[in-house]
Amino acid sequence: MPIDAAKALAAEPRSGEISWDRKDVLLYHLGLGAGVPATDPDELRYTLESRLHVLPSFATVAGNGSPGVISGLSMPGVDVDLARVLHGGQSLTLHRPIPVEGTATATGRIAAVHDKGKAAVLVMRTEVTDADGPLWTNDAQIFVRGEGGWGGDRGPSSLPHSRLRSSGGTPTEPPAGEPDRTVEKRLREDQALLYRLSGDWNPLHADPEFAKVAGFDRPILHGLCTYGITLKAVVDTLLGGDVSRVRSYTTRFAGVVYPGETLRIRMWRQAGAVRVAVSAVERDDAPVLADTVVEHS
Structure with missing residues (x-):
């Protein structure tokens, strides 16, 4: 069996030093489409080093995103085909604002392995600390098609990807009533090519032939790119542009996004x-992110 759950869970955590600087932060923000209009003072907070703040979702790529989704697939007990892998969901907890430049220790491990019958879900947890203490904790849900069925723990009833709904997952509906804000974001045709420069080199997002093998008409956008674009929309519209107010951010990737499409981001205020x-x-409002919550101060 390609996934040995017991071995994966028992494996020693992997720790390594990561570092980032202003250029990494600027590149990440540009990969999300920041800087339009280029002279907008609100956008300059993302694109000009003298005014720079760090969007919290940068935590998913800091240090080139390692350890992360790809490194999780090389952990003991895990041996899977990359073409069968999808990023099912992401949770981020901020312990304090991310500095513009930094060096930290990232420790990654497989925190859970779920048997969804027709698929397996790995939860890859990364905890990052620097000299001043904890910075953030990332949980990435890694969905591996065709690797379930060994009789293991099914985990949460809500499945991490819409392609699995036939296996019994129940998607959560958005809140009732009109959203407090709606933002539409048109993606660039080369959005995935820009975003991948921040460290996610999966050919699914660039190589048409690889995308076909994986079952897609053409390369798809990184789920974490959509994740970052969405958080930026929330910060800019409902949090007064203050990135330090974000406490946590969770989502489930409910469907794919193709570069060049338009995202409709609907937001509801809660306590x-x-x-x-x-x-x-363009695809009749096909769901892209679901079960998405930004907790804030």
Whole structure:
């Protein structure tokens, strides 16, 4: 069996030093589409080093995103085909604001392995600390098609990807009523090519032939790119542009996004949180992100 759950869970955590600087932060923000209009003072907070703040979702790529989704696939007990892998969901907890430049220790491990019958879900946890203490904790849900069925723990009933709904997952509906804010974001045709420069080199997002093998008409956008674009929309519209207010950010990747499409980002205010639903406008509002919550101060 390609996934040995017991071995994966028992494996020693992997730790390594990561570092980032202003250029990494600027590149990440540009990969999300920041800087339009280029002279907008609100956008300059993402694109000009003298005014720079760090969007919290940068935590998913800091140090080139390692350890992360790809490194999790090389952990003991895990041996899978990259073409069968999808990123099912992501949770981020901020312990304090991310500095513009930094060096830290990232420790990664497999925190859970779920048997969904027709697939397996690995939860890859990364904890990052620097000299001043904890910075952030990332949980990435890695969905591996065709690797379930060994009789293991099924985990949460909500499945991490819409392609699995036939296996019994129940997607959560967005809140009732009209959203407090709606933002539409048109993606560049080369959005995935820009975003991958921050460290996610999976050919699914660039190579048409690889995308076909994986079952897609053409390369798809990184789920974490949509994740970052969505958080930026929430910060800019409902949190007064203050990135330090974000406490945590969770989502489930409910469907694919193709570069060049338009994202419709709907936001509902709640006590200490913003609920979000994201869809692809050109495909009849096909769901893209679901079960999405930004907790804030």
